[in-house]
Every structure is written in structure tokens, then in C-alpha cells.
Amino acid sequence: IQDDYPAGFVTVGGDFFKSHHDELMRLVRNEETRAKAEHPLKRIIRIEEQDDGTLVTTTDIHLARGIGDALHHAYQGELEYHYNEQENLLRVVWAR
Numbered sequence: 670i671q672d673d674y675p676a677g678f679v680t681v682g683g684d685f686f687k688s689h690h691d692e693l694m695r696l697v698r699n700e701e702t703r704a705k706a707e708h709p710l711k712r713i714i715r716i717e718e719q720d721d722g723t724l725v726t727t728t729d730i731h732l733a734r735g736i737g738d739a740l741h742h743a744y745q746g747e748l749e750y751h752y753n754e755q756e757n758l759l760r761v762v763w764a765r
Contacts, residue, residue: 670714675726676757677733682722683746683764693740697725700739704732715738722764730759738759 679697686693694716704711716727727733734750741748746765752758 677727677730677759679725679761685765
């Protein structure tokens with residue numbers, strides 16, 4: 670976190686997200702808490718509110734995937750993964 674070296678990006682958006690923002694962000698934080706209990710280095714670096722949604726930056730690709738999976742499991746919607754093997758970087762996009 671101190672080096673600002675992210676391994677995962679989760680973009681969350683859509684009309685459903687806008688109307689249920691607080692509820693979905695609690696789910697994101699709960700997923701971080703669950704992951705951090707088993708692996709203390711899995712953390713959220715920052716949460717940035719953007720015009721079309723929210724960008725969550727994580728220290729670990731597995732946390733980013735876990736957040737995407739948790740959102741999809743709880744609220745369905747569209748979920749996409751884009752993995753860059755050279756940079757060990759995962760981009761997750763969830764929208765509903």
C-alpha cells in the first residue's frame with residue numbers, strides 16, 4: 670500500500686449500483702475483512718468514486734477476484750475478468 674503498487678482493480682458501476690451504493694460498498698469492505706483475516710496482506714489500497722461508478726484498487730489479484738465474485742453471487746449482473754500475466758494484474762468489471 671505504501672508503495673502504491675496495486676495488483677487488482679475492481680470497477681463497479683451501473684444503475685443498480687448507483688441506487689444501492691452503500692449496500693454494495695459494505696459488501697466490498699466485508700470481503701476485504703474476510704480475506705484479510707486469513708491473509709493480512711490482502712487489502713484495499715483505495716476506493717475512488719468516479720462519474721460512472723467506483724474503482725476499488727487492491728494489493729492482491731485474489732482479493733479483486735473475490736470482490737467481483739461476491740458482487741456477482743449476491744446481485745448477479747455482468748462480471749468480466751481481464752488478467753495481464755506479464756504484470757500480474759487483474760482487472761475486474763462488475764455492472765448491473
